[in-house]
Amino acid sequence: MSESTPTHEVEHSARPEDTPRAVGPLFGDEPPTGGTVFLRELMRGSAVTTILAIVLALLVGGVLIALTNEDVQTAARYFFWRPGDTFAAIWNSVAGGYEALFRGAVFNPKGNDFAAQIRPLTNSLGFAAPLIAAGLGVALAFRAGLFNIGARGQMLIGAMFAGLFAFNLDLPMWIHLPLTLLAGIVGGALWGGLVGLLKAKTGAHEVILTIMLNYVAFYLLLWMLRTPGLLQAEGSNQPQTRPTPESAQFPNLLGAQFPNLDWGFVVVIAATVFVWWLIERSSLGLRLRALGENPHAARAAGMSVDRLYIYAMLFAGGLAGLAAMNQIQGTVTSGFGATIDAGIGFDAITVALLGRSRAWGTFAAGILFGALKAGSFSMQAQGIPVDIVLVVQSLIVLFIAAPPLLRAVFFLPKTDAEKAAAARAKAAKKAVAA
Numbered sequence: 001m002s003e004s005t006p007t008h009e010v011e012h013s014a015r016p017e018d019t020p021r022a023v024g025p026l027f028g029d030e031p032p033t034g035g036t037v038f039l040r041e042l043m044r045g046s047a048v049t050t051i052l053a054i055v056l057a058l059l060v061g062g063v064l065i066a067l068t069n070e071d072v073q074t075a076a077r078y079f080f081w082r083p084g085d086t087f088a089a090i091w092n093s094v095a096g097g098y099e100a101l102f103r104g105a106v107f108n109p110k111g112n113d114f115a116a117q118i119r120p121l122t123n124s125l126g127f128a129a130p131l132i133a134a135g136l137g138v139a140l141a142f143r144a145g146l147f148n149i150g151a152r153g154q155m156l157i158g159a160m161f162a163g164l165f166a167f168n169l170d171l172p173m174w175i176h177l178p179l180t181l182l183a184g185i186v187g188g189a190l191w192g193g194l195v196g197l198l199k200a201k202t203g204a205h206e207v208i209l210t211i212m213l214n215y216v217a218f219y220l221l222l223w224m225l226r227t228p229g230l231l232q233a234e235g236s237n238q239p240q241t242r243p244t245p246e247s248a249q250f251p252n253l254l255g256a257q258f259p260n261l262d263w264g265f266v267v268v269i270a271a272t273v274f275v276w277w278l279i280e281r282s283s284l285g286l287r288l289r290a291l292g293e294n295p296h297a298a299r300a301a302g303m304s305v306d307r308l309y310i311y312a313m314l315f316a317g318g319l320a321g322l323a324a325m326n327q328i329q330g331t332v333t334s335g336f337g338a339t340i341d342a343g344i345g346f347d348a349i350t351v352a353l354l355g356r357s358r359a360w361g362t363f364a365a366g367i368l369f370g371a372l373k374a375g376s377f378s379m380q381a382q383g384i385p386v387d388i389v390l391v392v393q394s395l396i397v398l399f400i401a402a403p404p405l406l407r408a409v410f411f412l413p414k415t416d417a418e419k420a421a422a423a424r425a426k427a428a429k430k431a432v433a434a
Helices: 007-013 034-046 046-068 068-077 083-103 114-143 151-165 175-200 206-225 262-280 281-295 295-301 304-330 344-354 359-381 389-401 403-410 416-433
Strands: none
Touching: 007 068, 007 403, 046 068, 046 083, 046 281, 046 389, 046 403, 068 083, 083 281, 083 359, 114 151, 114 262, 114 281, 114 344, 151 175, 151 206, 151 304, 151 344, 151 389, 175 304, 206 262, 262 281, 262 304, 281 295, 281 304, 295 304, 304 344, 344 389, 359 389, 389 403
16 A cells, blocks of 8 residues: 555445455355246235235234124133133134135035026126226226226216116117116216316316215205106105116026126126227327326327316216116116115225226226125124125225235335335435434
8 A cells, every 4th residue: 555545545445335246156146046036026016915915804804703703702701711712713703704705705515506506606796797897987097197086976977867868768678778878878977077077177186076076966866866757766755766677677697597697797898898908009098098197298298188187087987887887777677766876986996996907907806896795795694794894895905005014014025116215214314323
């Protein structure tokens, strides 16, 4: 070392963290193999995150089932005398609850014949149809950067349009059924398009608009249901319409043995294909996705942002109207009231979030929630509160919305973004300490 070299420069260059290190198997830092990288990326993927969120939610649901079970509560009183009774009661309650859920949602081995055994699966698909349709509407709006929580109002207006313009017609089925379906879709689309128009012209936030229009739709429909000559059934003073005409009802898809599964599910599959093509393959979908990523950049690129807002909400409202038609043309054909949405409009938000705003992801999420709904009746028959299923649904969304929590619970590798954020936080802490 020369005498002219400053001491602090020598010390700085000698620090171990600044010294280049050899990489290779002899030095313990072998680069990850292709299989290791694939496994790491797989564990970070959204599919694994979704599956683990469902598993963790079911585990928490099992804890709730055990806590609310009378046999568990009784055995817990003498836990320290005979702990085996408590553990046996916990196992029986949780296993019995989820066995009832499976039996009511997927397959019933106790059925008298094969049709009775697979009827739970058809029930799940039937319950899933309106959830998928409404979820697709919410998901499409999400992709365009719009938080559409007005699916309920759009469903109600869709049902109102069908009741006003299609129920009183005397037409053959091949005309009456698609006409009723079209009336509901148009009604929902117009109500959703109104949100897009107001946002485009006034700059009002879509959340406020959809919340207020939900109330407007509800009370408008309720007034029509209470007014003779509009939607109220003749000779009745109840706020309910006449039954859906038989020529406007969806026929059963697999026959009378499976009454909850009709051709409305096929229409929902077609809607899923359409939404997938619209968002992922069409030029309009490209503009909608660009709008969702950055509306300012979309405007700078020459896109008509105001027009895209209207298009997105028109499609979203029409899909919610399709969900309403699955109700009044398939599930509820004895006449509908102001609660025809049955909470589907709000459940659609959960379905869209679980499906990560993708068409086929929303389709799968809708089937999952339809299965949970179908299986909840069997669970309730065993004395398990049906609210536990709602808790499980909420927990699934909660865990999906918090991937770092899931990775911490299951010791999964962090993403590059999380590692970068941790590194920045550590560097900032060192800078403050220095």
